[in-house]
Amino acid sequence: MENHFELKSHILVVIYQSNFFETDIIRFTHCEAEFAFIDFNDLLNFIEDMIHDVIKRTFDNPDGYYLMKQIHPEFKAPNKKFKRMDYADAIKWLKDNDVRKKDGSFYEFGEGTKHNLYRYS
DSSP, X not given: XXXXXXXXXXEEEEEEEEOSSTTOEXXXXXXXXXXXXXXXHHHHHHHHHHHHHHHXXXXXXXXXXXXXXXXXXXXXXXXXXXXXXOHHHHHHHHHHTTOBOTTSOBOOTTTTOSOGGGGOO
């Protein structure tokens, strides 16, 4: 993956996080990179490049290719330049494209997060 930013350090680990109850444990993989002097758009570009690189490496590996075809036979790599929008536009896009929650209702602005920090647009 070509990038004009110097990656100072990186971490890829499995994280276990307990939010509210001991039984409410979330397991996720966390990738952390430290950059100097980048803006939010540079960060989004890097993430986009990283996702494309991971997909390419997965499909270039025979075992990875086989597993992906087992999991999702119709999978195609996303086109470069992901659609970018702020939170409010994303909620509108979901409604405009009739994307609903499992219960059939629409997503609403500010729901789905327990923390006000993530509710800005």
